Amino acid sequence: MRKTKEPISRKTKKSKSYGGLCLTCRWTATCTFPRDPEKPVLQCEEFEGDDFKPETASKIVEKHIGEQGELISILEEIQAKYGYLPQSALQLVAEKTGRSLVDIYGVATFYSSFSLKPRGRHLCSVCMGTACHVRGAPQVTEEFERQLKINREDTTPDKEFTLTTVNCLGACALGPTVVVDGHYFPNVNTTKVSDIIKKTQDGLDKIELHTDARVFPINVSCPRCNHSMMDATYLIDGYPSIRATMSFENNHGWIRLSSLYGSFKIESEYKIPMGAVVNFFCPHCHAELLGSSNCPECGTKMVPMIVRNGGMMQICSRRGCTGHRLDLNGVNL
Amino acid sequence: MINMKINGLPVSVEEGTTLLEAAKFLGFPIPTLCFMEGLLPYGACRLCVVEIGDGPKAKLVSSCTYLAEQGLNVRTASSRVVKARKMIIELLLATCPQSKVIQDLASAQGVHQQRFRQEHDDCILCGLCVRMCEQQMMAKAIGFQGRGEKRSLGTPFNIKSEVCRLCGGCIYVCPACQLRCTYNQVENAVCNGCANLTPPCLEKEKFDDMMCYMEPCVACEIKNDKK
Ligand code: SF4
Ligand code: FES
Ligand code: FES
Numbered sequence: 001m002r003k004t005k006e007p008i009s010r011k012t013k014k015s016k017s018y019g020g021l022c023l024t025c026r027w028t029a030t031c032t033f034p035r036d037p038e039k040p041v042l043q044c045e046e047f048e049g050d051d052f053k054p055e056t057a058s059k060i061v062e063k064h065i066g067e068q069g070e071l072i073s074i075l076e077e078i079q080a081k082y083g084y085l086p087q088s089a090l091q092l093v094a095e096k097t098g099r100s101l102v103d104i105y106g107v108a109t110f111y112s113s114f115s116l117k118p119r120g121r122h123l124c125s126v127c128m129g130t131a132c133h134v135r136g137a138p139q140v141t142e143e144f145e146r147q148l149k150i151n152r153e154d155t156t157p158d159k160e161f162t163l164t165t166v167n168c169l170g171a172c173a174l175g176p177t178v179v180v181d182g183h184y185f186p187n188v189n190t191t192k193v194s195d196i197i198k199k200t201q202d203g204l205d206k207i208e209l210h211t212d213a214r215v216f217p218i219n220v221s222c223p224r225c226n227h228s229m230m231d232a233t234y235l236i237d238g239y240p241s242i243r244a245t246m247s248f249e250n251n252h253g254w255i256r257l258s259s260l261y262g263s264f265k266i267e268s269e270y271k272i273p274m275g276a277v278v279n280f281f282c283p284h285c286h287a288e289l290l291g292s293s294n295c296p297e298c299g300t301k302m303v304p305m306i307v308r309n310g311g312m313m314q315i316c317s318r319r320g321c322t323g324h325r326l327d328l329n330g331v332n333l
Numbered sequence: 334m335i336n337m338k339i340n341g342l343p344v345s346v347e348e349g350t351t352l353l354e355a356a357k358f359l360g361f362p363i364p365t366l367c368f369m370e371g372l373l374p375y376g377a378c379r380l381c382v383v384e385i386g387d388g389p390k391a392k393l394v395s396s397c398t399y400l401a402e403q404g405l406n407v408r409t410a411s412s413r414v415v416k417a418r419k420m421i422i423e424l425l426l427a428t429c430p431q432s433k434v435i436q437d438l439a440s441a442q443g444v445h446q447q448r449f450r451q452e453h454d455d456c457i458l459c460g461l462c463v464r465m466c467e468q469q470m471m472a473k474a475i476g477f478q479g480r481g482e483k484r485s486l487g488t489p490f491n492i493k494s495e496v497c498r499l500c501g502g503c504i505y506v507c508p509a510c511q512l513r514c515t516y517n518q519v520e521n522a523v524c525n526g527c528a529n530l531t532p533p534c535l536e537k538e539k540f541d542d543m544m545c546y547m548e549p550c551v552a553c554e555i556k557n558d559k560k
Contacts, residue, residue: 087490100496102476105489110477116490 052086061096065228071097073293077115084115112166120155120162122200124180127186129168132175133278136189140176141165143190147197163196183310183323216325217259225285229305232255237263242305244289245281248272255280257315264322277301298321337405348370352407353381361409364418364438364512366425366508367459368397375460378425382417382437384408393417415442423447426455428454455488455509472496475503502540 002063027193057078064073074097078089085108094101126132126141141163145151148161153163172175180200188196193194197249204241217239221228233244239279241256251267255278280289280303291304295316302325316323334345339356346355349372356363367377376398383396385407394415396407408414422442426437427449435457439445460477463486467473474497479485488494 090489100473101475101489101494102473106476106478110480 049087052088057089057092061093083119084117095124120159122181123162125164127177128165131172132177135175137176139190140188143193197293218261220305221284223289223304223306227284236265243283246278247281248276248278272319276319279316295323297321335401338407338437345514346401350401352383352399352522356409357400363396363409372464374398374472377459380421382414384411384414419444428452429457429509432509457509461506465506470502
């Protein structure tokens with residue numbers, strides 16, 4: 001029999017790795033609260049705790065009611081808020097939307113992105129698709145189970161890790177693949193497992209989303225034709241800009257946006273008056289970039305773009321509005 | 334009126350008639366499982382397959398959900414249909430061998446054996462109970478949950494539903510003939526009635542104060558005898 005490894009201690013690194021941010025909050029790793037390592041924050045204004053609050057959920061429901069596909073949007077937002085769908089939340093949604101609980105429960109259990117059980121701070125998905133399976137994914141899963149001391153689809157008692165298995169992540173050539181909080185780990189074998197767990201505890205996002213001011217360049221492409229929208233010949237903020245075609249009123253011309261996440265600099269052929277809503281088009285396939293969601297700040301339609309390494313960025317189409325949403329495969333910034 | 338042919342016989346039916354109804358009108362038997370009068374057709378079991386179209390374009394469709402079309406040429410018992418039907422029965426037998434309804438269907442179609450790994454599930458996901466609950470009982474207490482392999486049937490969160498009136502309709506229509514209630518825990522029960530041969534109330538006192546739609550049944554008599 002194999003010697004059991006020491007369980008990995010999860011306590012030690014914590015205070016260091018979260019750079020002075022609330023240790024209680026599940027979004028620490030991606031928090032926008034100004035960081036000051038000298039003065040640790042205990043709770044920011046956003047922090048609500050993991051407890052379900054009917055008022056918050058009602059607000060979410062009211063925001064989406066009447067929309068096309070309202071149910072999914074509502075459930076998604078509740079899931080994002082609490083990390084899972086609390087039973088009382090589903091009951092509230094049923095009441096408010098006038099749908100039956102059975103239907104809502106059916107939808108919630110159908111999609112694997114919804115969870116009815118609380119999830120941990122880090123979501124670790126091991127691919128068990130065919131390609132990964134034959135290359136040893138089952139052993140990797142077992143190793144994770146052993147080291148985290150939980151079964152698959154379970155969460156550690158300290159609410160740090162949730163272990164799930166998925167069927168194909170579309171990265172079969174890299175298999176066995178493991179995704180932790182949107183970060184892909186290729187060619188995983190049993191010896192790499194402890195490494196992955198450790199890296200996750202040290203804060204994955206710190207490594208890649210490097211600066212604290214949260215300004216980092218992103219690389220986007222058209223959601224329709226997937227051609228890159230980056231323009232290396234035209235720099236804004238010292239980085240290649242995002243090129244698109246825009247039109248508003250009777251003007252039709254190019255627009256270039258800063259690719260720095262956190263910078264809202266734009267340059268365009270025609271001057272866009274503040275408050276004007278601009279239509280964006282892909283410079284390659286000329287499809288209109290029109291998202292399904294509305295700006296969280298002003299309610300205007302958002303413009304979607306695909307982020308190169310997986311994920312989605314949406315920006316508000318109203319000039320002057322800084323509403324945006326960046327979703328790097330589950331990490332919602 | 335729509336004119337079409339079933340097994341070579343011309344028939345004209347009203348628009349909106351399903352192939353199953355048209356065939357029934359002419360007297361051609363088509364075995365069904367998930368179809369029930371009074372409930373909307375659902376097309377889950379595929380047992381009612383018939384062949385339509387000609388030559389290379391011929392295809393199998395479920396007659397309970399397919400609406401009659403002008404000039405359609407329907408075969409209800411071609412060799413392809415019979416083969417498909419037998420296969421479906423074999424698969425049903427592999428899932429739910431204990432069901433009387435499925436056994437009857439099998440023997441009527443001359444299937445005496447199945448060649449797949451034998452399982453003993455208590456549900457074939459025909460959706461009869463869900464439709465019964467929703468469309469006849471107006472309750473919507475039970476429904477499908479999960480997906481794929483994990484698709485199953487039950488109340489939300491698998492706890493006793495507030496809208497369930499314990500009517501027993503789901504058990505009445507279930508071809509797999511298994512209790513839809515998880516009868517060993519009184520708080521999980523969808524319905525406390527039992528069409529099974531092991532009534533829970535015999536061993537569990539907690540069931541005494543629950544409404545039973547079968548009263549008095551064998552269990553009551555056994556209980557009385559014991560007293
Ligand atoms: S419980 Fe019975 S009626 Fe309901 S779906 Fe399953 S087999 Fe059909
Ligand atoms: S099988 Fe694992 S990524 Fe496709
Ligand atoms: S009776 Fe038509 S599909 Fe079941």
